[in-house]
Amino acid sequence: MAGLVRTVGRRFFSAKATTGLTGMAVAKDPHLALRVLYTKTLAALEKLPKDAAYRQHTEGIINDRFDLVKTVPNVAELEQKINCGQIEQVIIQAEAELSLARKMADWKAWEPLVSEAPEGQWKWP
Amino acid sequence: MAASLGRLLHSSGNLLRNGARLKCQPLHTAARALCSNTSGGLTTIRPKDEVMKNQLTVFGEYVAECLPKYVQTVQVTAQNELEVLIAPEGVVPVLSFLKDHHNAQFGSLADIACVDIPTKPYRFELVYILMSLTYNSRIRVRTYTDEITPVESCYSVFKAADWYEREAWDMYGVYFSNHPDLRRILTDYGFEGHPFRKDFPLSGYVEIRYDNELKRIVQEPVELAQEFRKFDISSTWETFPAHRQGSKPLMDTQGRGHEAPPEETPAEEKK
Numbered sequence: 001m002a003g004l005v006r007t008v009g010r011r012f013f014s015a016k017a018t019t020g021l022t023g024m025a026v027a028k029d030p031h032l033a034l035r036v037l038y039t040k041t042l043a044a045l046e047k048l049p050k051d052a053a054y055r056q057h058t059e060g061i062i063n064d065r066f067d068l069v070k071t072v073p074n075v076a077e078l079e080q081k082i083n084c085g086q087i088e089q090v091i092i093q094a095e096a097e098l099s100l101a102r103k104m105a106d107w108k109a110w111e112p113l114v115s116e117a118p119e120g121q122w123k124w125p
Numbered sequence: 126m127a128a129s130l131g132r133l134l135h136s137s138g139n140l141l142r143n144g145a146r147l148k149c150q151p152l153h154t155a156a157r158a159l160c161s162n163t164s165g166g167l168t169t170i171r172p173k174d175e176v177m178k179n180q181l182t183v184f185g186e187y188v189a190e191c192l193p194k195y196v197q198t199v200q201v202t203a204q205n206e207l208e209v210l211i212a213p214e215g216v217v218p219v220l221s222f223l224k225d226h227h228n229a230q231f232g233s234l235a236d237i238a239c240v241d242i243p244t245k246p247y248r249f250e251l252v253y254i255l256m257s258l259t260y261n262s263r264i265r266v267r268t269y270t271d272e273i274t275p276v277e278s279c280y281s282v283f284k285a286a287d288w289y290e291r292e293a294w295d296m297y298g299v300y301f302s303n304h305p306d307l308r309r310i311l312t313d314y315g316f317e318g319h320p321f322r323k324d325f326p327l328s329g330y331v332e333i334r335y336d337n338e339l340k341r342i343v344q345e346p347v348e349l350a351q352e353f354r355k356f357d358i359s360s361t362w363e364t365f366p367a368h369r370q371g372s373k374p375l376m377d378t379q380g381r382g383h384e385a386p387p388e389e390t391p392a393e394e395k396k
Binding site for chain 2: 089
């Protein structure tokens with residue numbers, strides 16, 4: 001059965017057997033998962049003000065990775081290009097960023113400092 | 126120890142609202158004055174790693190730029206350790222940012238330590254130590270509080286905070302709001318007081334013994350055989366030469382003069 005490749009719809013059924021990490025299952029369609037997550041994250045970032053540094057940096061990162069996801073169909077090559085561990089780990093990172101972007105809108109972390117430390121608080125020794 | 130995966134840092138022109146950048150401060154320590162390994166001099170002090178220091182400085186400024194609402198200062202110690210000093214309202218936001226953001230990914234809470242400095246306005250200093258496995262680096266997040274001001278628990282961010290915060294409560298009396306189960310963890314049942322505070326005596330207030338008549342352990346006020354002796358130890362050597370205040374003679378034992386320690390550049394904008 002070596003070298004047998006089946007096509008299921010558009011996708012080639014050549015997924016890797018395991019991630020090698022306990023509890024982390026191989027993603028069935030990483031491109032779709034990442035597309036969905038990045039789109040949702042960009043939508044969440046739209047709610048932050050345009051000049052917020054967090055929004056600018058995160059949009060840069062997400063757009064870079066999104067472009068790679070759109071242009072690179074092969075999973076192993078995509079992992080190489082993104083260069084941040086396995087694709088399943090990249091999916092987890094994307095989920096984390098999405099939840100963070102939503103919470104940042106609530107916290108409004110771009111506002112100026114909420115409270116200064118009292119005099120001598122950070123003096124050391 | 127340099128990070129194996131480079132962080133994706135996108136520089137953008139418009140940083141803080143008023144255009145100022147929070148400058149990352151270097152902390153001087155005595156090691157800098159002592160270490161002089163110019164030509165074959167034997168030294169057992171770790172050599173300075175400027176590359177690592179620059180990476181940490183850049184990342185520290187990045188964090189300050191993304192979270193201007195909570196970050197008060199950022200500093201890098203001489204041992205290349207990054208510290209982010211935040212307002213206590215921002216514990217959960219800053220820790221969530223450091224855990225979830227792509228460029229940070231500090232997914233592991235190594236420890237929550239508490240420091241008691243009674244002379245300070247807010248006597249307790251909370252130190253959260255985070256580790257990033259993707260980028261092989263550590264970061265310290267520091268806040269402050271006192272005996273009566275509660276700090277938001279970060280249990281929702283790091284489950285490991287559960288017992289660490291219980292320990293801080295038990296040993297220091299730092300209250301964490303929205304903690305699932307804040308009770309004593311190290312002291313005896315029915316123990317009164319917070320032992321790690323500086324005003325709690327070394328011997329404690331009670332001692333226990335087995336009473337034969339009552340057939341159980343009883344607690345009695347502590348009686349020491351010898352009165353507690355406090356030695357006023359003052360060293361003949363200056364302990365923090367880089368942190369001199371006021372005018373002191375700058376001479377070593379041979380009578381040679383030293384240069385004054387380098388002046389710290391004042392923060393451009395301490396936001």
